[in-house]
Structure formats: structure tokens, C-alpha cells
Amino acid sequence: MIAAHSVADVRAAERAVMALLPPGTLMHRAAAALDVECARVLREATGGVSGRRAVVLAGSGDNGGDALLAAARLARRGVAVTALTTSEHVHPEGLAAARAAGVRTRPWQAGDEDVCAAADLVLDGIAGIGGRGGLRPVHEGLSALDGPVVVAVDLPSGLDADTGAVTGELMAADVTVTFGTAKPAHLLAPAAARCGRLVVVDIGTTDHLPAPAVERVELADVAARWRRAAPGDDKYSRGVVGVVAGGPDYTGAAVLAVEAAVRAGAGMVRYLGPQHPAELVRQRRPEVVVGEGRVQAWVLGPGVSPDDPEQQDRIRRALASGEPAVVDAGALAGLPAALGPHHVLTPHAGELARLLGAERRAVEADPLTHARRVHESTGATVLLKGSVTTVVGERGVLTAAAAPTWLSTAGAGDVLAGVLGAALAARPDEDPAQVAADAAVLHGWAATLASAGGPLAALDVADAVPAALTSLPGWAGTGG
Numbered sequence: 202m203i204a205a206h207s208v209a210d211v212r213a214a215e216r217a218v219m220a221l222l223p224p225g226t227l228m229h230r231a232a233a234a235l236d237v238e239c240a241r242v243l244r245e246a247t248g249g250v251s252g253r254r255a256v257v258l259a260g261s262g263d264n265g266g267d268a269l270l271a272a273a274r275l276a277r278r279g280v281a282v283t284a285l286t287t288s289e290h291v292h293p294e295g296l297a298a299a300r301a302a303g304v305r306t307r308p309w310q311a312g313d314e315d316v317c318a319a320a321d322l323v324l325d326g327i328a329g330i331g332g333r334g335g336l337r338p339v340h341e342g343l344s345a346l347d348g349p350v351v352v353a354v355d356l357p358s359g360l361d362a363d364t365g366a367v368t369g370e371l372m373a374a375d376v377t378v379t380f381g382t383a384k385p386a387h388l389l390a391p392a393a394a395r396c397g398r399l400v401v402v403d404i405g406t407t408d409h410l411p412a413p414a415v416e417r418v419e420l421a422d423v424a425a426r427w428r429r430a431a432p433g434d435d436k437y438s439r440g441v442v443g444v445v446a447g448g449p450d451y452t453g454a455a456v457l458a459v460e461a462a463v464r465a466g467a468g469m470v471r472y473l474g475p476q477h478p479a480e481l482v483r484q485r486r487p488e489v490v491v492g493e494g495r496v497q498a499w500v501l502g503p504g505v506s507p508d509d510p511e512q513q514d515r516i517r518r519a520l521a522s523g524e525p526a527v528v529d530a531g532a533l534a535g536l537p538a539a540l541g542p543h544h545v546l547t548p549h550a551g552e553l554a555r556l557l558g559a560e561r562r563a564v565e566a567d568p569l570t571h572a573r574r575v576h577e578s579t580g581a582t583v584l585l586k587g588s589v590t591t592v593v594g595e596r597g598v599l600t601a602a603a604a605p606t607w608l609s610t611a612g613a614g615d616v617l618a619g620v621l622g623a624a625l626a627a628r629p630d631e632d633p634a635q636v637a638a639d640a641a642v643l644h645g646w647a648a649t650l651a652s653a654g655g656p657l658a659a660l661d662v663a664d665a666v667p668a669a670l671t672s673l674p675g676w677a678g679t680g681g
């Protein structure tokens with residue numbers, strides 16, 4: 202798990218530690234880590250450090266102070282450093298240290314993108330956790346910078362650290378060096394993709410940080426939590442999944458959701474739907490029972506039309522049953538007023554936008570804020586799909602990343618719904634958001650195996666789930 206803390210919590214932890222240390226200690230720790238990372242990156246990119254050219258961009262806040270102190274250290278290693286200040290007021294001690302070490306310093310001027318482009322490395326210290334709104338117009342040209350390695354101090358300047366919203370131009374980083382803990386923007390879409398490799402540096406604040414605001418679930422976490430079949434189990438205790446999916450138009454969604462639930466370890470799968478998809482489901486998976494009966498969790502909506510009265514009636518009854526449910530695709534169309542955290546809504550950005558009456562583009566620019574809005578207005582757990590999947594539940598925010606981009610293929614969402622249904626049925630007493638994030642991580646890992654770097658078919662993702670489970674790091678050591 203990678204933990205990220207809110208700006209308010211980071212500032213409080215830094216205040217607590219600073220009260221115990223000589224002034225400037227934390228900034229010097231940050232600068233020392235930046236210096237080491239910049240030297241590493243320069244060596245990787247150019248084969249050396251001394252004699253290489255670096256441009257350091259330094260803004261008005263402490264982020265600029267970190268950058269200037271790092272500039273001084275790099276200059277002492279023999280790097281030719283130019284510091285361009287982007288504000289009239291920059292950290293005085295940092296500026297003095299940089300000048301004393303031989304750094305050339307001057308204010309940023311129009312056209313300085315070219316100076317940056319000619320460098321081996323650019324260190325972005327324009328703004329950190331106090332920044333937002335994207336690069337200022339005068340620096341916007343940096344968004345097209347091509348050539349030098351870019352290292353961001355704390356985060357690419359202009360990102361909103363708490364939400365990961367991208368509301369303007371940014372200079373994407375190859376490496377981001379952050380202090381004390383990750384910030385939500387490092388883990389959330391769309392910001393995470395602009396941060397490059399993330400390096401979290403311990404500056405002594407760890408013991409002063411509360412519970413994280415956002416957690417990224419990793420493969421080892423899934424291995425530790427995924428429910429195994431135990432000697433005392435029978436098919437009912439392992440969890441029966443009821444699938445209401447498919448219709449006259451979308452028969453395949455039923456097959457995909459059912460296949461995924463079976464492969465993810467459901468004790469039994471019941472299918473409810475019209476005759477044609479039911480026949481296809483039976484052909485593909487003779488294990489499935491067609492018809493009503495008791496279930497431990499529901500998968501509702503893949504391939505269901507909003508105008509299909511029989512399927513919509515089954516969905517309504519399932520939502521009112523009190524059992525946990527995955528609420529996907531056609532089940533998102535007419536949500537009842539009474540939803541709870543055991544209902545896991547699984548929209549993609551377009552579906553979430555429709556739920557809110559918002560623009561899809563607005564959701565994509567700030568997925569967390571929009572997912573949170575749906576969680577707050579419905580009471581349901583919200584799993585928003587995308588290159589990073591964001592889960593908002595009662596106890597906080599979880600993310601699943603690292604799915605291959607080839608997963609953006611028709612039917613992949615139906616497979617996720619089935620995997621999640623099996624997990625909810627098997628883990629009835631756990632936080633549904635945690636279960637949902639685990640399912641999304643497993644789904645992404647199964648896609649990685651199915652893809653092997655190339656195109657994949659959604660059904661292959663479902664079929665890769667058992668191998669994905671057994672290849673999780675720590676699976677064997679944790680009872681599998």
C-alpha cells in the first residue's frame with residue numbers, strides 16, 4: 202500500500218516536527234534528497250554529473266527554497282546551474298546559498314523555455330503543495346518542453362495536491378521527489394500520469410501523520426486479503442453470486458460477468474435473465490445455475506437495457522434485498538433513493554457524468570471530486586473506472602493503478618463487475634470499498650497477464666484471473 206496525506210495533515214506534521222528542530226532542518230533534508238536524485242538522474246541520462254547543465258526554476262514559496270538549496274548542492278558537484286526565479290520574492294537563504302555556490306541566478310524572462318530546453322536537467326520548484334491552477338500563462342511554454350530530464354520538487358507545479366485535478370497546462374515530470382509522504386495527486390488521475398517515477402523521502406514527519414487521505418492498493422495487499430477456500434467451506438459459505446446481466450441486444454455481457462465471477466472463486470453463480478443470454482451462459486459455463494434463489498452478493502446491470510422491464514424489476518428487487526451489489530452499466534440508469542455503502546456503483550467517466558448531469562471532460566479532469574459527489578449524494582460506495590480506478594467509500598479513498606492501457610476494451614468492465622461480485626460474496630463483513638479496490642487491482646493484474654504487452658480480449662482477462670491470483674507476490678506465503 203502507498204499512503205498519501207492531505208495538505209493540511211502534511212503541514213500539521215511539518216509544524217510539529219519543526220518545533221523540535223533547528224530552523225530550516227526540514228528544508229535542508231528535502232534539498233539533500235533532491236540533490237541525490239538529480240545526480241542519479243543526470244548520471245542515468247548523460248553518463249555523468251560534473252560539467253552537465255541544469256536549470257532550476259524557483260518560485261515564491263518553500264518549494265522554491267528547496268529547489269535553490271538543491272541548486273547550491275548540485276553546483277558544488279560541478280554541475281553548471283542556472284536558477285531562474287519566477288517571483289520577485291524567493292526564499293532568501295536559498296538564494297544566498299545558491300549564489301555562494303556559484304549558481305547563476307536571474308529572473309525568468311519570456312522565451313526562457315529555450316534556456317530550459319538546452320539543459321540536461323530541469324528542476325521544477327515553481328510551486329508545491331501550495332500551488333494550483335496549472336502553470337501561469339508566462340510559463341505555459343514549459344508544457345511542451347522536450348529534451349531535458351524533468352525532476353519535480355514535491356509535485357509538478359500547478360497541480361492541486363489534494364485532488365489531483367489538472368485545470369491548466371503542466372510540465373510533466375520524469376521523476377517527482379516528494380517529502381514525508383505521498384500527496385493524493387501522486388496517486389490520483391489525471392495527475393499521477395504527469396508525475397513520472399515517484400520518490401518518497403523520509404524527512405522525519407512519519408510519526409506525526411494521521412491516517413492517510415488516499416491509499417493505493419498494491420498486489421501484495423490483495424494477496425493478503427483475498428479470501429481462500431478453507432477446509433470447512435462449502436459452495437454456500439464461499440459465497441453465491443447472483444448475476445442480472447444481458448438482454449436481447451447485449452448477450453455477451455452476461456457471459457463475461459458470469460465467467461469472471463466463476464474464475465474469481467465464487468462458490469456458485471446464479472444467472473437471471475432472458476432465454477437467449479441464459480443459453481449462451483449455460484453453454485460457456487455449465488456450472489452456472491439459471492434462476493432465482495438465495496445469494497450473498499449481486500452483479501447488476503452489465504448489458505441490461507434501461508428499457509427492459511423484467512431485468513430492471515430484478516435489479517430493483519436485488520437493490521432492496523440488503524445484500525451487497527455491484528451496480529454497473531444498465532443498473533446505473535434508474536437508481537433508487539435508498540442506497541448504502543454495500544452498493545458499489547461502478548461507472549466509467551461517461552456514466553458518472555450522466556449521474557451528475559456534468560460534462561464527461563469535467564469528470565476526467567477531476568475524477569476524485571466528482572466520484573466523491575456521487576458517494577455523498579447517494580451513500581453508495583463509488584468505484585470510478587479509468588486508467589487509475591478511484592474508489593470512494595465511507596472510510597476514505599482507495600486507488601488501483603498499473604492496469605495496462607490495452608484494458609480499455611469492450612467488455613472489460615463486465616469482467617470487473619463479475620470479479621467484484623465474487624469478492625463481495627466471499628467477504629461480506631469487510632469494508633466494501635476495500636473489497637472493490639482489491640477487485641480492481643486483481644482485474645488490472647489479470648489484464649497484465651492476458652495482455653503480455655499487446656492487445657487483449659475481455660474474456661481472456663476473466664480466464665487469467667486464477668493465474669493472476671496465484672502469481673500475486675506473497676500469495677503462497679499467505680495461505681493460498
Ligand SMILES: NC(=O)C1=CN([C@@H]2O[C@H](COP(=O)(O)OP(=O)(O)OC[C@H]3O[C@@H](n4cnc5c(N)ncnc54)[C@H](O)[C@@H]3O)[C@@H](O)[C@H]2O)[C@@H](O)CC1
Nearest residue numbers: 215227228231262263264328329330331332333335355359
Ligand atoms: N514546511 C516545511 O518545512 C517543508 C516544506 N517543504 C516544501 O515547501 C513546499 C510548500 O511550501 P509553500 O507553502 O510555501 O507552498 P509553495 O512552495 O507551493 O508556494 C505557494 C506559492 O506559490 C505560488 N503559486 C501557487 N500556484 C502557482 C502556480 N500555479 N504557478 C506559480 N506560482 C504559484 C503562490 O504565490 C503561492 O503562495 C512543499 O511543496 C515542499 O516543497 C519542504 O521543504 C519540506 C519541509
Ligand SMILES: Nc1ncnc2c1ncn2[C@@H]1O[C@H](COP(=O)(O)OP(=O)(O)O)[C@@H](O)[C@H]1O
Nearest residue numbers: 549586587588605606608609611612613614615
Ligand atoms: N487507459 C486505461 N488504462 C488502463 N485501464 C483502463 C484504461 N481505460 C479504461 N480502463 C479499464 O478498463 C475497464 C473498462 O471498463 P468499461 O468502460 O466499463 O468497459 P465496458 O463497458 O466495455 O465493459 C475498466 O476496468 C477501466 O478501469
Ligand SMILES: [K+]
Nearest residue numbers: 325328356358
Ligand atoms: K514543483
